[in-house]
Amino acid sequence: MxxxxxxxxxxxxxxxxxxxxxxxxxxxxxxxxxxxxxTAFVRRDAAYLASTWHPSTRPLDVAEGLDEVEWRGLEVLGTVRGLEGDDAGTVTFVAHHATGVLTVGQHRETSRFVREDGRWLYVDGDVS
Ligand SMILES: [Zn+2]
Known part of the structure; x- marks a missing residue:
C-alpha cells in the first residue's frame, strides 16, 4: 500500500x-x-516552501527552524475563494506539532494566498 x-x-x-x-x-x-x-514542512523541503512563498513576504532563510518542529497532523477548517477561477483566497487550518517529547501544541492560522502567472503563492497569515 x-x-x-x-x-x-x-x-x-x-x-x-x-x-x-x-x-x-x-x-x-x-x-x-x-x-x-x-507536507513540505513535514518533509523539511525548504526549496518548495521558498518557491511557493510570495517574494514580498518570503523570509531570507526559509530553512531556519524547520528542523525544530515535528508536525503531527493537519486539519483544514475552511476556505474562502481560492478556487481554480480565483486569483486570491484564504485557508484556515490547525496544524498539530511537537517540539520535544512532552511539548505538543497547535498552530491555528488563516493564511492568505494569491495566484500570479497561474501559480498559487502563500502571502501571509493571521495566527489565532
Ligand atoms: Zn497531500
Missing amino acids: AAACPCGSGASFADCCRPYLRGQADAPTAEALMRSRY
Whole structure:
C-alpha cells in the first residue's frame, strides 16, 4: 500500500502532494497549495516552501527552524475563494506539532494566498 500523504487528505503521497513538491504540477487551488506546503514542512523541503512563498513576504532563510518542529497532523477548517477561477483566497487550518517529547501544541492560522502567472503563492497569515 502506498504511503499516506502527510497532509491528511486520505490520498497517497504519490497521488496528492508529491507532484507539486517535485514541480511536476502546480497546485490548482489555494487549499491544495496550503496542503502541499504543510507536507513540505513535514518533509523539511525548504526549496518548495521558498518557491511557493510570495517574494514580498518570503523570509531570507526559509530553512531556519524547520528542523525544530515535528508536525503531527493537519486539519483544514475552511476556505474562502481560492478556487481554480480565483486569483486570491484564504485557508484556515490547525496544524498539530511537537517540539520535544512532552511539548505538543497547535498552530491555528488563516493564511492568505494569491495566484500570479497561474501559480498559487502563500502571502501571509493571521495566527489565532
Ligand atoms: Zn497531500
